[in-house]
Amino acid sequence: MAEGIVVATTGDVPDGEGIAVAADVLGTVDDVAVFNDGGEFYALDDTCSHEKASLAEGWVEDGAVECPLHSARFCLADGSVLSMPATRAVACHRVVVDGDDIRVIPDPGRLRE
Template sequence: MSEGIVVAQTGDVPEGEAIKIDAAALGTVDDIAIFNDDGDFFALDDTCSHEEASLSDGWIENGVVECPLHSGKFCLKSGEVLSMPATRDVACHRLIVEGTDIRVVPNPERLAS
């Protein structure tokens, strides 16, 4: 059995879009956003580190997600903040694609206690 939790199928996440996975399903402190950037999939905490906005509602392009509220940008690969007004990174989670299954391995630092 592979590690991680199956959260979606690749067809569930249209290209250039994202879906939100409820924190309760993964045991994490924040919901997790699964992004599809030109067929590459990434997983980050869903809440922007600047304000309470859902990154899964943001714009995705060239390995970057832009927050829909104030346009802060984050690297999809690492969660690193790339532009103001955000100043703190968001957590990145390991993602495994097996066939059409998308599995998330939650970042141990972001597990709910």
């Protein structure tokens, strides 16, 4: 069996978009957003570090997601801040594509105790 928890299939996440996965599914402290950027899949904590907005509802382009509320941008590969008003990174989770299944391996530091 492959690592991680199956959260979607590749067909569930259109190119340039994201979906939110409930924290209960992964056992994480925040919902997790899974993104498709040109066929590459990424996972970040879903809540923008600047305000309480869902990054899964943001715009995905060129390896970044832009928050739909105030346009802060985050790197899909590591969650780092690419533009203000955000000043804190969001957590990044490992993604494994297994056939058509998208598996997320949560960051151990972001698991509920």
